[in-house]
Amino acid sequence: MSGPAVTALGGGHGLAATLTALRFVTDDITAVVTVADDGGSSGRLRDEFGVLPPGDLRMALAALCDDSEWGHTWRDVLQHRFAGDGPLGGHALGNLLIMALWELHDDPVAGLDLVGRLLQAQGRVLPAAAVPLVIEADVSGLDPQDPAARRCVEGQAQVARTPGTVEEVRLVPSDPPAYPESVASIRSADWVVLGPGSWFTSVLTHLLVPELREALEVTRARRLVVLNLDPGSGETAGYTADRHLEVLAAMAPGLRLDAVLADPGVVDDEVALTDRASALGADLHVLPVAQRRSAGEHDPLRYAAALRDILYSPRPVR
Structure with a gap:
């Protein structure tokens, strides 16, 4: 095709x-994936190692896996999440695999390409920025005494579930490469x-x-x-x-x-x-x-x- x-x-x-x-629809697919996630396994790895959050990158790679027993098997391995409350609890194995490749290769894109080869992925997955991003949002409606007042909410996870109205968003750093x-x-x-x-x-x-x-x-x-x-x-x-x-x-x-x-x-x-x-x-x-x-x-x-x-x-x- x-x-x-x-x-x-x-x-x-x-x-x-x-x-x-x-x-x-096509064989020629590239995913450019946001790197602002700060929750769950991605947030923990980001905080501990200062790396790009791998979770959304992992999900994109899994979605592009080859439609074969090999591709589906490695997709399931990539998506496997450890249970329990220990150090591995809540981590997706694919996040750890991506982290290992990033430690072995200076270029994160090269590490993602290797995971894509393992999955025989029908496409390529790239990060949207070369540094982890922090989302800041000005949100109104959080103060019942002053609904028009704006409050700064920081972090992808917090902004995504804010009960207020997002008025404006920005990134930290403001000019990411x-x-x-x-x-x-x-x-x-x-x-x-x-x-x-x-x-x-x-x-x-x-x-x-x-x-x-x-x-x-x-x-x-x-x-x-x-x-x-x-x-x-x-x-x-x-x-x-x-x-x-x-x-x-x-x-x-x-x-x-x-x-x-x-x-x-x-x-x-x-x-x-x-x-x-x-x-x-x-x-x-x-x-x-x-x-x-x-x-x-x-x-x-x-x-x-x-x-x-x-x-x-x-x-x-x-």
């Missing part, structure tokens, strides 16, 4: 869903896919890495944004689908889009969403991507069919 060169940006389960679907391979993958792709995923802490963090944002703005690739299946929950509680695009536009006013994909179940006002997409230069595609019996989860085949319809469409003459 051949197909367009696709670079997918994000993290966590949202990026994994996109990568799983893309494997049905990106790996040349990550920038090159965006510049040379046929399509770049943003989302789905936690909007502020997995998707939009890429726009706060200056080299990635510039690459997104100048790339020859067409740009697709995939909206979440449950847009108004978690850190974006109360958000409509079009509000997500409004936030994206405010964060990267120089970024133009070509397509927006939304499941019918999340489109509460198609006219408003169409107008918002059009303002960014994009066509709106309302196509089913969710499982029929579990609306909050992606169906890999339906998602792949939607991506195929968009990624193989001819470039419009504007």
Whole structure:
């Protein structure tokens, strides 16, 4: 199978869903993964060793594993999580494997490539930045006596589950370096896919890495944004689908889009969403991507069919 060169940006389960679907559509896949996670096993390893958090990178590699007994076996090994309250308790074995390779190789990208070879991965996984990132958010609604007051919430895990309204996000450091391979993958792709995923802490963090944002703005690739299946929950509680695009536009006013994909179940006002997409230069595609019996989860085949319809469409003459 051949197909367009696709670079997918994000993290966590949202990026994994996109990568799983893309494997049905093309052989040329690169994942550029957020490195701001500070919770669970990743947070512990990050704090102890000062390394990039490996968890989201591991999930992306697992999603790209070869569709064979070998690939599935090593995917399951990579995803295995130790039980108990001891030093290994809660750690995913894949995180430890990635850490070991990083200690053996000076270049973290080389270590990730080796894990990809072990999995016979259908694609490549790259970090979004060359240093661990800290997310800071100004959040309102945390003080019942003064709902408009803003409070700084620090850390991906804390921002992701804040009960308040995220007003603004930023990174520490504010000008993190990106790996040349990550920038090159965006510049040379046929399509770049943003989302789905936690909007502020997995998707939009890429726009706060200056080299990635510039690459997104100048790339020859067409740009697709995939909206979440449950847009108004978690850190974006109360958000409509079009509000997500409004936030994206405010964060990267120089970024133009070509397509927006939304499941019918999340489109509460198609006219408003169409107008918002059009303002960014994009066509709106309302196509089913969710499982029929579990609306909050992606169906890999339906998602792949939607991506195929968009990624193989001819470039419009504007």
